[in-house]
Amino acid sequence: xxxxxxxxxxxxxxxxxxxxxNCSFTDSAIYNLQWFRxxxxxxxxxxxxxxxxxxxxxxGRLNASLDKSSGRSTLYIAASQPGDSATYLCAVRxxxxxxxYKLTFGKGTLLTVNP
Amino acid sequence: xxxxxxxxxxxxxxxGQSMTLQCAQDMNHNSMYWYRQDPGMGLRLxxxxxxxxxxxxxxxxxxxxxxxxNKREFSLRLESAAPSQTxxxxxxxxxxxxxxxxxxFFGPGTRLTVL
Numbered sequence: 001x002x003x004x005x006x007x008x009x010x011x012x013x014x015x016x017x018x019x020x021x022n023c024s025f026t027d028s029a030i031y032n033l034q035w036f037r038x039x040x041x042x043x044x045x046x047x048x049x050x051x052x053x054x055x056x057x058x059x060g061r062l063n064a065s066l067d068k069s070s071g072r073s074t075l076y077i078a079a080s081q082p083g084d085s086a087t088y089l090c091a092v093r094x095x096x097x098x099x100x101y102k103l104t105f106g107k108g109t110l111l112t113v114n115p
Numbered sequence: 116x117x118x119x120x121x122x123x124x125x126x127x128x129x130x131g132q133s134m135t136l137q138c139a140q141d142m143n144h145n146s147m148y149w150y151r152q153d154p155g156m157g158l159r160l161x162x163x164x165x166x167x168x169x170x171x172x173x174x175x176x177x178x179x180x181x182x183x184x185n186k187r188e189f190s191l192r193l194e195s196a197a198p199s200q201t202x203x204x205x206x207x208x209x210x211x212x213x214x215x216x217x218x219x220f221f222g223p224g225t226r227l228t229v230l
Contacts, residue, residue: 031217032217034218034219036221041224041226042223042224043119043205043221043222043223043224044205044207044221045221046218046219046220046221049218089158091158093217102160102163102173102174103158103160103219105157105158106157107155107157108157
């Protein structure tokens with residue numbers, strides 16, 4: 001059974017710092033991995049989608065990497081801003097079995113960027 | 116382009132009452148999903164619809180029913196609400212059910228409390 005873990009559960013950094021959020025998964029047979037952002041009381045906003053054949057994806061100050069063989073992904077945020085404060089979730093889509101429609105989510109990392 | 120919209124935003128029910136959560140998307144997506152999000156449990160899939168006219172159970176379908184009214188709309192019904200159904204409910208959509216380019220887009224959520 002696929003399990004997704006995000007460590008740390010919470011992270012607090014000063015404004016301007018570069019930071020890395022971690023996501024690990026137990027089964028490397030995946031189609032893709034998706035990073036989301038969730039603001040308090042809001043829905044999930046898709047940030048980046050990495051296909052299993054890709055090593056990284058970039059969008060603005062965000063860079064996500066994928067090492068499928070080791071079951072790891074990182075989300076790098078450059079020059080963090082208070083507006084980046086949110087919970088960041090990663091989710092994987094399994095390739096194997098009949099349930100490859102289903103995303104398996106981590107529990108998220110709560111990021112606080114202090115002015 | 117509104118993306119995925121959900122109504123209502125908030126709802127309080129008494130045990131045993133029924134209600135329907137509405138979801139609509141304007142991205143011409145084929146597949147739609149209902150998730151619930153609970154503290155410490157992450158997001159769990161309740162039901163999904165691969166395409167118009169089809170629905171299938173996810174991880175936690177008990178106590179719920181769904182209707183894929185047309186390509187745009189996917190509703191979730193609680194026939195007899197229970198306190199265990201207190202949660203935040205998210206609707207999501209994607210272009211296709213399967214395949215590696217299957218990015219999911221989420222609505223803002225419905226916060227449901229069952230007393």
